[in-house]
Amino acid sequence: MKPEQKPDQQTLSSTFALRINGADLVILVLTIMLLFWVYNRLWFKQSSGKADYLVVQIDTQAPVQYPLNQKRLLELEGRKGKSIIEISQGKARFIHSACRNQFCVFHGWLSTPGDTTACLPNRISIAVKSHSVKDTEHFDALAGER
Amino acid sequence: MQLHFTTRHDDHRIALLAALAISIHIIESAFPSPLPGIKPGLANVITLFCFIRYGWQTALQVSLLRVLISSLLLGSFLSPTFLLSLSGALLSLASLYIVQWPFRQHLKYQPTAIGYALIASISHICGQFLVAWYFFIPHPGLFKLLPVFITFAVLLGLLSGIITQLLINTDTAKI
Missing domain, CATH: 2.60.320.10 (N-utilization substance G protein NusG, insert domain)
Incomplete structure (x- = not known):
C-alpha cells in the first residue's frame, strides 16, 4: 500500500508549478536582444537623415x-x-x-x-x-x- | 415562424470564454493608465489560454468576439480605439500562429505559456503602434516612445504568461 498523499499540498504545488523549456529560453533571449536593439537604435543613436x-x-x-x-x-x-x-x-x-x-x-x-x-x-x-x-x-x- | 439554432459544446465553450474575456476587458478599461497604450492586457490571458488548450481557431473567435462586443459595450465601436484593439489582437494571434506552426507535430518542443505570452504582448504593442503611427500620428518622433512601450510589453507579458500558466495548471477540464 502506498502512503496516503496529502491532497491539499499536492494541488497547491502543482498549481504554482512554472516550467520553462528550451523554446521559452530562446524567446526570452530574443526578447532581451530586441530590447537592447530598440533602445540602441531609437534612443542612443542619431538618425541618419539631415534637416535642410x-x-x-x-x-x-x-x-x-x-x-x-x-x-x-x-x-x-x-x-x-x-x-x-x-x-x-x-x-x-x-x-x-x-x-x-x-x-x-x-x-x-x-x-x-x-x-x-x-x-x-x-x-x-x-x-x-x-x-x-x-x-x-x-x-x-x-x-x-x- | 420559429428560428432554431443547434449549438455544439464548442460554441458554448467559446461563448463562456469570450464572456470572461469581455468582462476582464471592461473591468480593466475602468482603471487609469500611466501612459496611453499601456495597460495590463489581462484579457489576453483568456486568448492565450484558448490558443494553448484549444488551438488558434478558438482563440481567434474568442478574441474577435472580445474586441467587437467590448467595443460595443464601451461605445468605441469603429473608433480609433477599436481599430487599435483589433490590429493588436490580430497581429498577436498571427504571430502566435507563426511561432506554433513549425512545432505543430512536436508538442513537446512548443514554448510554454510564458514564451507565448511574451510573443503575444510584444506583437500586440507593435501592431497597435504601427497602426497608430501609420493612420493617426504619422510623425517620426513617435518612435521615441517605442522602447518604453516594448519594455512594458515584456514586463506585463511575463505577468500574463505566469497567470496563464497557473490557469492551465488548475483543473479546467470542465470548460
Whole structure:
C-alpha cells in the first residue's frame, strides 16, 4: 500500500508549478536582444537623415521657412517679447526667449528632421524638416488630408 | 415562424470564454493608465489560454468576439480605439500562429505559456503602434516612445504568461 498523499499540498504545488523549456529560453533571449536593439537604435543613436530647412510659426501667423545652410540669427517678436533663434550648419536652436522657464533654450540644437521645440508663453514654435525625408504628416485618419 | 439554432459544446465553450474575456476587458478599461497604450492586457490571458488548450481557431473567435462586443459595450465601436484593439489582437494571434506552426507535430518542443505570452504582448504593442503611427500620428518622433512601450510589453507579458500558466495548471477540464 502506498502512503496516503496529502491532497491539499499536492494541488497547491502543482498549481504554482512554472516550467520553462528550451523554446521559452530562446524567446526570452530574443526578447532581451530586441530590447537592447530598440533602445540602441531609437534612443542612443542619431538618425541618419539631415534637416535642410526650418519652419517657424509665430502665434497664429502662417509658418515661415528658412534654409538651414547659412549661418544667421533670427530675432522674432512673440506675444511676450523677443526670441532669438540661431541657425548654423544644418542645426537650429533658441538662444534667448522672453519666458520664465526657458524650456525652449534648454532643449538645445534641433538637427534631425521632425525635431520640434516651442516657447509656449511667447507663442513661437520651430521645427526642422527635410525635403528628402518622406513626410506623411499631411495625412491622418481622423482629419483626412490637412 | 420559429428560428432554431443547434449549438455544439464548442460554441458554448467559446461563448463562456469570450464572456470572461469581455468582462476582464471592461473591468480593466475602468482603471487609469500611466501612459496611453499601456495597460495590463489581462484579457489576453483568456486568448492565450484558448490558443494553448484549444488551438488558434478558438482563440481567434474568442478574441474577435472580445474586441467587437467590448467595443460595443464601451461605445468605441469603429473608433480609433477599436481599430487599435483589433490590429493588436490580430497581429498577436498571427504571430502566435507563426511561432506554433513549425512545432505543430512536436508538442513537446512548443514554448510554454510564458514564451507565448511574451510573443503575444510584444506583437500586440507593435501592431497597435504601427497602426497608430501609420493612420493617426504619422510623425517620426513617435518612435521615441517605442522602447518604453516594448519594455512594458515584456514586463506585463511575463505577468500574463505566469497567470496563464497557473490557469492551465488548475483543473479546467470542465470548460
